[in-house]
Every structure is written in C-alpha cells, then in structure tokens.
Amino acid sequence: MLVNDKIIKRSSSVRLSSLVFTTLIFLSSLGASAQDGEKLFKQNCATCHLPTEKALVGPGLKGITERAPSEEWIVKWVKNPDAMIASGDAYANEIKEYSPTAMTAFGYLADEEIIAIIDYVKNYAPPVEVTPVTAEGAAEVSDSGTLDEGTLRNVLIAIGGLLLVLVFILSSVRRSLTQLVSEKEGVDAPEELGTWGSITHWMATHRGWSGVTILVGTLLFLQWGVQDLMNIGVYQGYKPTQPIAFSHKIHAGQNGINCVYCHTGAEKGKHSNIPSLNVCMNCHTYVQEGPSGTEEIGKIYAALDYNPETKVYGDNPTPLEWVRVHNLPDLAYFNHSQHVVVGKIECQECHGAMEEMGVAEQHSPLTMGWCINCHRETSVQVTDNGYYEDMHERTPSWHDGDPVTVERIGGLECAKCHY
Ligand code: HEC
Ligand code: HEC
Ligand code: HEC
Ligand code: HEC
Ligand code: HEC
Ligand code: HEC
Incomplete structure (x- = not known):
C-alpha cells in the first residue's frame, strides 16, 4: 500500500516536473521570439510606427490583428504594400490615404520575422513609468554625492585659509597673554617676535619639516596650475540648455530612431547636420503631446507658424537656433563620413551613449x-x-x-x- 502510494507520488511528480520543463521551454521560446520581434520592430518599423495606439508617420499598431483582415494579410502587406493596393484589396485601399508618406516595402523580411514583429506588437506592454524616474533620480544623487576635483580643491583651500586665520588668532592671544603675565610680574616682556618672526623662528629651528612643507606646497600648486592650463578650451561635459527641450533619450533611446534618420550628414561628408524642423514634423504633425505635455512640442509649431488644429502653415516662421555643443577650432579638420563610413566607427565611440541623454552633452575632450x-x-x-x-x-x-x-x-x- 505504502509502496504503491510512493510509486504513484513519484510518477506524478515526474509528470509534473516534465510539464514544468516543457512549459519553461515553451515560455523561453516565446521570450526569444518576442525579443527578436522587438529588435526587428525597432530596426525596421519604429521610425514610422509605435506599438501603442499613438500615431507617428503610420498608424499606431496596437490592435492591428483585430483590425486587419488576417495575419496572412499583414505579412503580405508588410512585404509589399504597393502591390496590395494595386491588387484592389479593399482594406489596403481603405488605409492607403492614411498618410502622404507611403509605407516602405520589406521584401527581405521572412514570414516568421514579420509574425515575430506582430507578436511583439500584440504582447507589447508600455514600460512602467517608474523605471526612468528612479534611474534619473539615482543619477542625480550620485552626481551630487561625488566630489569633483574642483569642489575638492575649493574645500582644501577653504580649510587651509581657516587654519591660517586660527594660527594668527592664537598667536596674537598668546602674545597678549605673555605680555599680561610679564606686566603683572613686573618683568620685562621677552623680545617680541611677531607672527612672521615666530614663523621664521620655527622654520629656522625645524629645518627638516619646513623643507618638506615647502616642497609639498610647491608641487601641489604646480600640479593644479598645469591641470588648469591643460583644460583651457576643453569643454568635456558641456551641456547647454536648448531652445526646445529635445531629448535623445526619448527619440534615439525609447523610440529607437536611428541617428542618421536625423543626422543625415554624418554619412555624407564633413558635418553631421542638425535636422531641420521639417524633419520633426514627419512625426510631430501627429504626435502633439509628449511625456511632459504639449508645451515643448508646441515650440516646434510656434517656430514654423503652424496651427496643429487646422494643420495649416502660416507665413511667419521664425528660425530656431540650436546651441552648438561641439566646437572644434577652425584650425583642425574633422570629417564625419571618413570616420563613420570608411572607418566604420560607431557614433557612440566619440559621442558616448547619446541615446541615454535627456540633454545633449560633449562626451569626449576633442x-x-x-x-x-x-x-x-x-x-x-x-x-x-x-x-x-x-x-x-x-x-x-x-x-x-x-x-x-x-x-x-x-x-x-x-x-x-x-x-
Ligand atoms: C516609412 C514609414 C513606414 C515604415 C518604416 C513602416 N510603415 Fe507600416 N505603415 C506606414 C504608413 C504611412 C501606413 C498607413 C498606410 C499608408 O498610408 O500607406 C502603414 C500601415 C501599416 C499597417 C496597417 C495599419 C493599420 O492600421 O491597418 C501595418 C500592419 C504596418 N504598416 C506594419 C508595418 C511593419 C510591421 C513595419 C516594419 C517591418 C512597418 N509597417 C514599417 C508607414 C511605415
Ligand atoms: C529625432 C531626431 C534626432 C535623432 C534620432 C538623433 N538626434 Fe542628435 N540631435 C538632434 C537635434 C535636434 C539636436 C540639436 C539639439 C540638441 O543638441 O539637443 C541634436 C544634437 C546632437 C549632437 C550635438 C550636436 C552639437 O551641437 O554639437 C550630437 C553629438 C548628436 N545629436 C548625436 C546623435 C546620435 C549619436 C544619435 C543616435 C544615437 C542621435 N543624435 C539621434 C536630433 C536627433
Ligand atoms: C520619427 C518620429 C519623430 C521625429 C522625427 C521627431 N520626434 Fe519628437 N517625439 C516623437 C515621439 C514618439 C515622442 C514621445 C511621445 C510620447 O512618448 O508621448 C516625441 C516627443 C518629443 C517631445 C516631447 C518631450 C517631452 O518631454 O514631452 C519634444 C519636445 C520633441 N519630441 C521634439 C522633437 C524635435 C525638435 C524633433 C526634430 C528635431 C523631433 N521631436 C522629431 C517622435 C519623433
Ligand atoms: C589626428 C588629427 C591631428 C593631427 C595629426 C595633428 N593635429 Fe594638431 N590639433 C588637432 C586638433 C583637433 C586640435 C585642436 C584641439 C584643441 O584645441 O584642443 C589641434 C591643435 C593644434 C595646435 C593648436 C594648439 C592650441 O592650443 O590651440 C597646434 C599648434 C597643432 N595642433 C600642431 C600640430 C602639429 C605640429 C602636428 C603634426 C606634428 C599636428 N598638430 C597634428 C588635431 C591634429
Ligand atoms: C575613435 C577613434 C578615432 C578618433 C577619436 C578620431 N579618429 Fe580620425 N580616424 C580614425 C580612423 C579609424 C580613421 C581611418 C579611417 C579610414 O579608414 O580612412 C581615421 C582617419 C582620419 C583622417 C584621415 C587620415 C588619412 O590618413 O587619410 C583624418 C584627417 C582624421 N581621422 C582626423 C581626426 C581628427 C581631427 C580627430 C579629432 C577631432 C579624429 N580624427 C579623431 C579614428 C579616430
Ligand atoms: C571619430 C569620432 C566621431 C564619430 C565616430 C562621430 N562623431 Fe560626431 N563629432 C565628432 C567631432 C570631433 C565633432 C565636432 C566637429 C566640429 O566641431 O567641427 C562632432 C560633431 C557632431 C555634431 C555637431 C555638428 C557637426 O558636425 O559639427 C553632430 C550632430 C554629430 N557629431 C553627430 C554624429 C553622429 C550622428 C555620428 C554617427 C553617425 C557621429 N557624430 C560620429 C566626432 C565624431
């Protein structure tokens, strides 16, 4: 009886563990395809689509599997939208008027890859807002928590100054006390050395110590001086306030927009251009509100004299001047495409993790x-x-x-x- 019970228990636990095992494998395969879907989405679709309801250039893709005729239809559409429209397909012709920008054909994507993208969109849950906030908070704490060299130096100088004042006060107190005592005892006060006199007297009687002090002092002074000289004209970490609070973190990071979508010049020649506001309007015709509201995006409209309600441009645009972050002196020649295209160097090697910066800053010393x-x-x-x-x-x-x-x-x- 007992034996039987054990056997039954054992076999059920075997079955249970194999069930857990297969579930795990199933889940991990799900995880893998979701990840591929995310990567593929970011690489191919994110410039025009969000996985949410929000529209960019194309409609927000949330709920696409319920809207579109079938999954098969979506695969065919993504591979060749023009052919779908030309074939007279009803749904394709219904959505084609959505935007003056036509959707790109993705003939090179395999069916499974497109299905992985659809799965990613289907299972997409917006990131919990808390994460970026705490991350930024933490960065701020560590920022103020570490003493940079400049602050350290100021603190040292302040302490040195205080000590000097203390020495003066103490020595003058001592002097008046000696005088008082001598007067009381009716003895002639010992010869007065004065503060400077006492210092030279001390130095004369403690030659070793004073030598070391002078040496260390001189070395510190020199090192600070040289460092200051070397840092003339170095603006590493320069982070000016811009006329519109444009965030690389939101655009290149969270929305995965490719750097050269905006900085087209980086692959073409010497300069990486800053995109014109018309490039912004590819998306901001539709995206009228950001995480911090409508004010910052409204500045794009104001500069272009654009009315977001009537979608009409006025004839009174004002040029917008971004503040330059990087500024190589004229005597030096630097060419972007030489490094990016020929040298195959990632932007991040020289500019740091721009996709994490809320405000653009100079990462390298230049x-x-x-x-x-x-x-x-x-x-x-x-x-x-x-x-x-x-x-x-x-x-x-x-x-x-x-x-x-x-x-x-x-x-x-x-x-x-x-x-
Ligand atoms: C250059 C911009 C662009 C890119 C890149 C792009 N799309 Fe589109 N997509 C559009 C536009 C615009 C529409 C609306 C139809 C139209 O105007 O042609 C659309 C429509 C769609 C639709 C139908 C939407 C609906 O609501 O019925 C699907 C599905 C779709 N795209 C999937 C994708 C996928 C998947 C990718 C990436 C592999 C992708 N798109 C990349 C611009 C783009
Ligand atoms: C949506 C458009 C857009 C995308 C995508 C984008 N940028 Fe920018 N970038 C801008 C704008 C606008 C500015 C000027 C405002 C500023 O400095 O924040 C700028 C400024 C910069 C600057 C400083 C320029 C200066 O004044 O010296 C660098 C460097 C830079 N971007 C690099 C990158 C890199 C690297 C990426 C990709 C990880 C990237 N950008 C993606 C729009 C974009
Ligand atoms: C490819 C699409 C795209 C382009 C191009 C683009 N943006 Fe955005 N922008 C977005 C999206 C998506 C958001 C975030 C919306 C959200 O998360 O609610 C956004 C948000 C913003 C915000 C709001 C930030 C906040 O904290 O509220 C500003 C300001 C902004 N963009 C400025 C610009 C400027 C300036 C340009 C041109 C240099 C530009 N964008 C180009 C898609 C784009
Ligand atoms: C790989 C590129 C590169 C090479 C090679 C190069 N330089 Fe420079 N040089 C620069 C850059 C960039 C600056 C500006 C940096 C700055 O202002 O801190 C500069 C600045 C200078 C300056 C001005 C310094 C100042 O403080 O304004 C002098 C002088 C100079 N270089 C001389 C030379 C001489 C001589 C050679 C050849 C032996 C040389 N450079 C080779 C990139 C280069
Ligand atoms: C992250 C590494 C890196 C940095 C930083 C860098 N370069 Fe370069 N540079 C390269 C590479 C790699 C090449 C070779 C590209 C190629 O194959 O032509 C190159 C090539 C060049 C060339 C062409 C040389 C030739 O003989 O044809 C010039 C000019 C140049 N760099 C200037 C500069 C200047 C000026 C700076 C600083 C402001 C700079 N580079 C900073 C990596 C770098
Ligand atoms: C080898 C280092 C290096 C790489 C790689 C690099 N940059 Fe730069 N970038 C610089 C330097 C140096 C400057 C300052 C140039 C100047 O002031 O003339 C600069 C300036 C810029 C500017 C300001 C406009 C300008 O051209 O002066 C932007 C925007 C920019 N870079 C974007 C990018 C993007 C996007 C990429 C990747 C596609 C990239 N950079 C790759 C070194 C680099």
Missing part, C-alpha cells in the same frame, strides 16, 4: 591628444572595405602582420588634420 591616441590604437578596416582592399593589395609594407593602424596610413601627419 583635444589633439584624443584624436592622435585613437589613431595610434585603431586599425583601419581593411577587409570588406572597398576603399582600402585595393590599396592593401598594392602596399607590400602593410603585409608584415602588424595591425594597419590609422597612424600607418598617415593619420599622425600634421597636414591631415590642419589646413
């Missing part, structure tokens, strides 16, 4: 030493790079097995960076 260090350490991308493959073939000295750094292609020559 000094000559900074440019040169990277040119010494970084190899040029020779393979899969039409620009260099040919040159690599024709330059025997590059075949010695050492990495071909930027330095070796002439990246330390003065004239490369100076006109």
